[in-house]
Every structure is written in C-alpha cells, then in structure tokens.
Amino acid sequence: MTAMLELEAVDTYYGRAHILSRVSFAASAGEVAVLLGRNGAGKSTTLKSIIGLVRVAAGAIRFAGERIDGRAPYEIAKRGLGYVPEDRRIFSDLTVLENLEVGRQPPRPGAPTWTEAKLFELFPNLAERRRQPGGRLSGGEQQMLTIARTLMGNPSCILLDEPSEGLAPVIVDQMAAAIRGLKQAGVTVLLSEQNLHFATAVADRAHIIEKGEIRFSGTIAELGANEAIRAAYLAV
C-alpha cells in the first residue's frame, strides 16, 4: 500500500522549546493509524504540524505524494486533509447547520462525498439539534459536530485529536463505530489517543510518541504482544 500521509524527521518548536524531534511515521491509504502517548507527549503538536497550524522547523511532510509542510492550513485542507482539533473549536454562536456549512467543500474524486443528511445518519443526535447554536450542545454532541464539520470538506484523510477524550462510555462506543464507518467509506484516519482500549478497538497500526520522539511503530497486534513497550510509554 502507498503512504497517504508521511512524516519524515519533523522538528517543531514553540518559541525556543523543542517539542518534536525527528518524528517520522506514515499512514497508508485506507488504514486507521493511531498516535499513542501520554499527556504532553506531543500528539497534538504532531497533528497541528501536519495541518499547518504550527510551523515545521525541519523535515518533510507529504500528503498524497506532495510536500505540504510550510503551506497555509487552508491550502492543506483544500487538498483533502481534514483536521479535528482536540478542544473541538465549535463555532458556538453558529447553529449546527451553519457549523457544517463552514466545513463545506466541493466533492473530491477518490474520497467519499458527505452531505448533511448522511452526516445526520452517522450522528443521529445532531439531527434533532440542527437549528441550535453549537454552544448549546453537550460535550459528546460537540465532538460529533466537530467531526461532522470536518467531514463536510470530503477529506480523503482525517486527523482526529483525542476523539474519545472526556466522553461518556456510550458515546465513546458510538465514536468508535463512527471511526470504523469512516474507514469503511475509504477515508484514511490518523487519530491521537492516550487510551489504549479505544485505540485497539479502532486502529490497524500504532505509533507511540514520548517526549516528542517516536518510540514504537507497528501493528496494533504487535503492540498488544509487546508488554514492555506498553508499560514503558503508556499510562497504566
């Protein structure tokens, strides 16, 4: 399989603080990859570096074979890379439908095309709330909305930053189902997680990050078999 998304020795700084150092990994087309690591390990920074929200100081990022590092976030998103932030960043004054409208992009060959109706099927809770301001939704509904909003851009690859964080167990299950649904629709998924359970439930491949460096890359099965790695880098 070809790499849909590929990071090669990426270095990122916040001010003088060196956050990511020589981060390299790849996600193949159609797979669900998970970036696992403790709080503060650099997961969000990695995803922000990919989408262009923080500047990459060195290294290369390729998406569908083309360099995207150094480009503006809107250019990267327009190429079919969707980004769902950790803190959701719902437009709280806009209604659910208006939030979706902001995400709307033209259909893209080679990627599933989403409509409001399809998204309401995937996230039924949102359907009832379509005319309510985003700020009034519950945490779980906001998480669904932020994913749905990004899907309106018909991405061929989507970055999900800790989608299960702070959600009730029922909603976590729904979220896992939704991610498997995305995979089935042919979307490549890269998600970040602290929760090994959730990761095991959805992902094909795992990359472990610790203090801004990749410490393990392998399939979920390989990770499952490697007690030492799990104990060393993942929260108990």
Next chain:
Amino acid sequence: MASIVAQFLNGLASASTLFLIAVGLSLIFGVTRIVNFAHGSLYMLGLYAAYSLIDRFGPTPLGFWGGVIGAALLVGALGALVEVAILRRIYRAPELFQLLATFALVLVIRDAVLWHWGPEDLLGPRAPGFAGSVAILGKPFPEYDLLLIAVGPLVLVLLWLLLNRTRWGTLVRAATQDREMVGALGVNERWLFTGVFALGAFLAGLGGALQIPREPAQLFLDLTAISDAFVVVVVGGMGSIPGAFLAALLIGEIKALCIGLGTVTVGGVAISFSKLTLVVEFIVMAIVLIVRPYGLLGKPLAMQRGAGAPVELPARPDGRAMALAGLAVLAALAALPAAGTPYAVVLAIDILVFALFAASLQFIMGPAGMVSFGHAAYFGLGAYGAALLLKRAGLPMEATLALGPLVAALGAALFGAFVVRLSGVYLAMLTLAFAQIVWSIAFQWDAFTGGSNGLVGVWPSGWLSGKTAFYFLTLACVAAGVFLLRRIHFSPYGYALRAGRDSPLRADAIGLDIGRLQWVAFVIAGAFAGVAGALAGYSKGSISPEVMAVSRSVDGLVMVLLGGVQTLSGPLVGAAAFTWLQDTIARNTEYWRAILGATILFIVLAFPQGIVGQLAAWLGSRDRGAPEGMVGWRRRRA
C-alpha cells in the same frame, strides 16, 4: 405638533447618517478586532470622491447616483488595498500597533485629500429628483432627508441578510470567533478579512457620498466622523450591527430633541438645549457606558482565537548607564539656551511640554494598562485651570501653575472613578466621551472660557517673561515630573499596578484593589498632564479649546506608541521626534501629516512586533515565538 413631527423626522434622517458612518466600523471591529481610526477618513473620502464623480458625470439622475455608488465602490476598493498592503501584515502585532497604523492612515489620507482637492470646502449638487421638499403637516421637509430615512433601515436589512443568509456571511461569523479554525477547514480566511474590510470601507464611503447634497466636503470631517462613529458603535455595543442602528436612532433623536427644544427657561434659568447638540452624544455615551459597560446590545469581548499577539516586555528599573544618560540629556538641555538659537529654545519648550504630556499618558497606558483616547482633557484642564485662575480670579501666575494641575487632577479624579470600572476599548471610549464633554464646555461657554476664541493674555510673571527664563522653568518642571513618574513606576505601588494589569484575578486574590490602584494612576497622570497644559498655556500667552481637542489626544497616543508603550524613555523620545518632525516638516511643506504618517507606517511594517519588541529581539533577550498571549483590550477582565 407639526414641528415635533418635523424634528422627529430630522432625527431619523440624522440617525440614518450616523448609522451609515458607524456600521462599517462596528463590522470591521467585530470581525477583525481592529479599531480602525481611519474609518472617518474613508467617510470623508467618500464625500470628496462623490463630489468629483458627480462633477464629471453631470448632475443628471444617472450621474448623481452613479457618482454616489462609484464613490462608495472606490472607497471600498481602497479599503481592500489597505487591508492587503498594511493590516494583513500586522494582525499578529500588538494591537496598539494596529491602532497606530490606522492613525497613520488618517494622516496620510488627510494630506492626500488636501493635495488632490485643496483646502476649500466643496459643496456638491442637490440630488436630481430629490431636490425639493414635501409638506408634512403643513411644514416643508426635504425630500432627500426622507430618502435618507429609508436608506438606514435598508442597509441594516441587507447587511443582516448578507451575514445570516449567505455562505460568505456564515464564514465571516465563524471567523469572528475562531479564524484559525476556519482556515483549517479549507477557507482562505485572509480573503474573508479583506472582504470584510472592503465592505466596511464601502459603507463608510457610501455614508460620506450620500451626504453630498447636505454638507460640503471639508478636511476636518475625518475626525468629526470618526468620533461620531465611535460613539454610535460604543453605545450600540462594539461589533453589534443592530446595536449600532439602535444607538444611531437614540442619538439622532436626542440631538433632534435638543434642537427642537431650543432655549427653555426653567425657574428663571435659561437652558440652551440647542447648544447641547455638540456634546449630547458624548453625554449619552458616558451614561450608557456607566450603566451598561458593553453598550446597549454588546457582549463582553470573548478572546478571539488565532489572533494572538505577543506580550510586550515589561519595563525594567534603570541601571547606572541609563541614569547617566538621563543626566547627560538634562545637562545638554540646560546648555541649550546658551548654544541654540532663540527659535530652538521655543521649539524645545514645546518638546518638553509634550514630553511630560506623553509621559503622563504612558503612565496610564503602560503600568496601568488603560488606553486613553481623551488624555488631552487633563492637559486642557491644567491649561484652562491656570489661565482662568489668573484671568478671572486674579491669582499670581506662580500659584496658578500649581493650582491648574490640581484642577486637572480633580477632573481626573471625577472622570477616573467611572473610567476604571471599564476595560479595554470601552474604557478608551469613555475617556474620549469625557474629553469631548470638557472640550465642548470650553468651546461653548463664551462668557467664562472665551468660547472658541479661548483666552488671550495668559502671560507668565515678569521674572519669567524672557524665553530663556521660561525655558528653565519648563525644564525644571518637566524634569521633576518625569523623574517623579519614574519613581512611582518602580515603587511598590507601581508594581502593584502592573500586577493588576497583567493578572487581574491573581492580583485580586492577593488583596489588591485594582480599581482603586487604577484610579490613583488616572489621577496622577491627570495631574502631570495638567502641569504640561499649564506650562503650554503660559508659553504661548493664549489658549483655545484646541488644547483639548481629539487631535491633541491622538497626538499624545502617537507619541507614546512611537516610542513604545512599555518603555519609560519611549514617550520622551516619541514626543521629541513627533514635535520636532511636525515642526520641521511643517515649515518646509504643507504635507507634514503625510510624511509623518508614512514614517509611522514604515515603522509599523518594518517592526511589526513594536520597536521595543524588535530591539529586544535583536538583543536576544526574548523568546523567539512568544507563547499565545493577549494584551490590552483582547484580554477580558473576568
């Protein structure tokens, strides 16, 4: 009855005009968080451009309306150009720098207009088809004003539809909240901002162009329009378009009411309401801000994401080198009368006076974190206080020099009590409102203050009548003032003040009464501005309301911003540079404003982090990319 109706309609017509002036400003602020001081200049340009276009197209209906729309479109295009060429580069700069950039535009546009259209007032033609008047309850009412009455609500509805019923509007509203996220969703948010700026400029231009049959194109319209616009926007609530409409209606009608009432005798005292029109909007603004700190329909400003500006470096106590440099400057200044020409001495007095004025403004902007748009009020109160005590109370000049600043301090104590309850841009606007109220009293109270002519014969005592003697007096007062301000800055009180500015919650938690600290700062700054004002009056021998006009407050701001808000020597350098440049350029060309404005723009674009920040960055004393932080009025006081 008929006259009441007529006044009511007049009020509606002026409300429409006010709304058109203000709505673009509110829109631009709401989305970009930029307070565009050049908005009044765009309005003025609309008026001039309409004059020229109609002149060219001819006063036919097509020519007239084509001219009006054409002028608005031209101004809109200019707005887009300004956004792309200037503002786009400084969205991440400290916001006071953004303010400075828009001040610079005011200066440049003023001179561009002067250059192209000349200094004379230009009166345009009447609108074909709307030149006459209709009888309303037997009284004639201009048809054109009826048209204007309809234009305001029409624009309101169209804007509402644009923002709420189109994709563009949805994107703009989203970007208002979180522009970075809009970008991450695949929208080029830069063009969104350009579009908003162009639309705001278009509306300002339209507002100006539509005035063509009603008022001549004049050079000072930029500042009157911007102060009207500020009032409406602030009363309505920054960023709220329906709020702006409501505020325009309120102010338009209250003004009309004042005109309608004329002079009313209550219990033997004649009150001239018509004279109140100059100031009534500022009274309304002051009342609204005191009762509703965020305006009629405004909300507390949420932090806007994706527009973080670096926090400026705090000032540090001076080392020995700095103290020595200060002494050297003082020595050089003391030697000036012996070495320089008489003219140099006169100019040096001006510079010294403004240095103290700017230093006092820096004291509330820097350590106290309060931006004032009306600091000239205290300069003026000091000047008028001293002059009136000399002329009307017959006190000796030396005593008035001490009592004038006291008047300023009392004024600052009164106004400051209300001002410190607000924060950010609303605070700045309330200072403007109070300044305008004081100004209009001086301007209109002919019997006491001399009205628009001011007071003449304000001369110092005999022993100070020589320029050199007066220069030394000024130098002594200013040096002492600057020294005292520095001492206060680094006193425990000064540190407490800065703690309150940087971290209101924590300062509150350790028991600091921030409001009180700020109030004291306001009074101190007022007193020192008063010293500068009193000196200024005696140095010229006369004073006029000019000393506390908006333009004077703006000059002070420019001086402080040029030098750097968080440096103590900044305002001194800024005042010297500004006054000297103004004087030098003004003696050689009519267009000193444009040159000054261009210089400021160059500085802003070359050092988007602020001169201070840039210097600090070169010296390596600061992190490369500062963490997300908010300064000034983006920070909400919780």
